[in-house]
Amino acid sequence: MEQLTALIIQKVPALAVAPWAVTLLLIGIVAFIILQFAMVFAGFGTYLERKIAADIQGRIGPNRVGPIGLLQFLADGIKLILKEDIIPTAADNHLFRMAPYLIFTGSFAAFVVVPFGFSLIAADLNIGIYYVMAVTSLVSIGVLLAGWASNNKWSMLGGMRAAAQIVSYEIPVGMALIPAVLIAGSLSTQDIIRSQGGLLGIFGWNLFHNPFSFFSFFLYMVAALAETNRTPFDIPEAESELVSGYNTEYSGIRFGFFFMAEYADVFVVSALATACFLGGWQIPFFNAASLPPVWANLLSLGVFMAKALALVCVIIWIRWTLPRLRVDQLMRMSWKYMVPLTFFNFLGVSLWVLVFKGKGIPQMIASIFG
Amino acid sequence: MSLKSYINDIWEAVTTTAKGMRITARYGIDVKEEVTIQYPEQRGPVFERFRGFLANDVKTCISCNMCVKICPVDCISLEAVRGADKKMVLVSYDVNIGRCMYCGLCVEVCPPKSLTHTGGFEKSMVARDEMVLHFIHEDAEVIRQRVARQVAEAAAKAAEEAKLAESQPKPAAPAAEPEKK
Known part of the structure; x- marks a missing residue:
């Protein structure tokens, strides 16, 4: 800027x-x-x-x-x-009005560090990943606020569930992203993508860097699905039990804000997974820096969007495949499976980076053959 | 919880998810699976015994009132007058499809089988009185007058014939008698 x-x-x-x-x-x-x-x-x-x-x-x-x-x-x-914007008389008027904006701001602010292309990024913050983690936490406040301010039992239950779920899954999400940060040695999303370049093509991706980062990608996708309240983990708005959870009382454009925030979140999750594990905007076998700037930006934008949209499709595919988890199953999955596994991965990647001086398996194989 | 069952749980979660996703992917890619009928343009078949709107063939109807009597919701109203040839002439035959519950009793009971169910089910209207199907389009009063006139004419003709027969005291009868023999 x-x-x-x-x-x-x-x-x-x-x-x-x-x-x-x-x-x-x-x-x-x-x-x-x-x-x-x-x-x-x-x-x-x-x-x-x-x-x-x-x-x-x-x-x-x-x-x-x-x-x-x-x-x-x-x-x-x-x-x-x-549509008419209905506010229930028993609702807490100010909080009720504020909640959709908080949620939308939370997921929209994460777009600041989404690296769309070679130099297409709103702000290359040096704490990029950390910033995303922090700012998307605003969503959980908004959801809790929406549930509380509606003065409705279903909304309240939905809001409470959402808060519990988002707080629980924030840990695995953060821990699953750390391998990429460790390998790149930087929290900036652009630096992380730059570290995955080189002449190895797709084998330069963090996904193939070492077995731990490979599992890390899948752990991140699962945890991020839960953090965005998508279907296998959409207990906050479980329509078969809670009408539609925290947004039951919302109508008109305020409901539209919830909706937009959900899809913006899906994109942010896909974009982060792309940036951290799938090589971001790196054009395979090309060095984006050596191309003319216009072409570098356009090509890298195309590559990034293709990867991100493919991941969005996978998220939607998962939604229409799996049934919803129960609340206790969700919590058990987070604390008994996701958290230990992501910590194990974190430890594994740390050791790998320490022992092999940051070299990945494809890089080692490449160095054997010269 | 032992480590073995812990790892087993994870393995099971991964494999069952993969299995489910394979199935949905197969359905997603296979376009032949689409079963939706694009309604206004495409239509499903209308089955033979489908009970749609009632339709009465007024030419064969004998105005026997059976349908009116059997109707549980009184949705059929029928009016008829005795015609010149001693047969009943329909003056009005109305079916209130707002009331009709499509039970089919009237169709079953109809002696000349003139009342039938059609395959029709699409009818939208903006007023309640449009829900009454009229099968006689002529005005009831006109038919009544016409029938009355016909009856009167027939009666006059009959009276004339009777008078004629009286004035000529059976000229043909004696002539006919020998023929019979």
Whole structure:
């Protein structure tokens, strides 16, 4: 951001009187672009979800609005905006209004460190992974707030469950991401991706770095599914027991915010998994830095989006395959299985990095053959 | 919990998930599995004994009132007058499909089998009185007057014939008698 500001001021010297205004404007533009991306992805995500669900269940899915139903999400969005925004009289008015914004902010703020391309990142924070972990915790506060402020038994139960679940699964999520951090030696998402480059192609990915990081990827996906309240772990909004959990009392655009936050979360999870384990925007067998900047950015954006969307599809596929867990099963899975396994992985990767001086198995094999 | 059963649990979770995902992937990829009928454009078959809206063939109806009497919800109303040829003439035959529960009793009881169930099930309307199906489109009063006129004409004709027969005291009868023999 500062470099870009410096560049603009260099090009247009008249702006030098107020560099802070240029920075502010740039921040606004970037935030707007990312917000648009998040919203369009949320819409597209619902479409994708419904189509894949329909395919799996032998149905057709949305096909009336636009070509093959592609504009369905616009129709849904317009419907949500036009609907009456009902606030129950017994609800805590201010908290009830605030909760959707907290949830949406929590998942939207994580987009700041999502590395879309070679230099396409809103802010390359040097504490990237840590920042994501911290800022997505805001979601659990929002969910608890929504459940509490609705003054409704189902919402309350849903909110409590969500808080318990998100807090429990935050530990495995963090622990499963640490192998990537250890291998790269940095918390910045861009640094982590750069560490997975090289001429090894897909074998440069952290996924194939060592057996521990391989398992780490799957552990991360499972724990992240639970953290985003997706189906095998969607007990906070278990519609068969809690109507729809913490968002029972919400309608209109406030419900839309919950919905968008859910799909934004799905994308953030896929993007992080891509960045940490699947090589991020690294174009296989090419060094992105050696290409002209426009091509490097476009190609890396394409590669990153392809990987992230593939993971989104896998998450949706899992949703339409597995039944919902019970609350006690969920907690047992977190504390008895996920936490010990992720700690074991963490230990394994630490030892590996220490013993083999950060070299992965593919790298060793490559060095044997020269 | 022993370590063996712990690892076994993990193994089981992984394999069963993989198995389930293989099944859903197979269903997801196989497009032939689609069973949805795109309703307004495609339609499913209408079965032979489907009980849709009632339809009365007024030409064969004998106005016997059986359907009106058997209807449990009184949805059929029928009005008929005695015609010139001593047969009943329908003046109105209305079925209130808002009331009809499609039990089929009226169809079973109909002696000339003129009342039938059609395969129809699509009818939307904006007012309640549109729910009454009229099978006689002419105005009831017009039919009544016409039938009355026909009856009167027939009666006049009959009276004339009778008078004619009286004035000529059986000229044909004696002539006919020998023929019979």
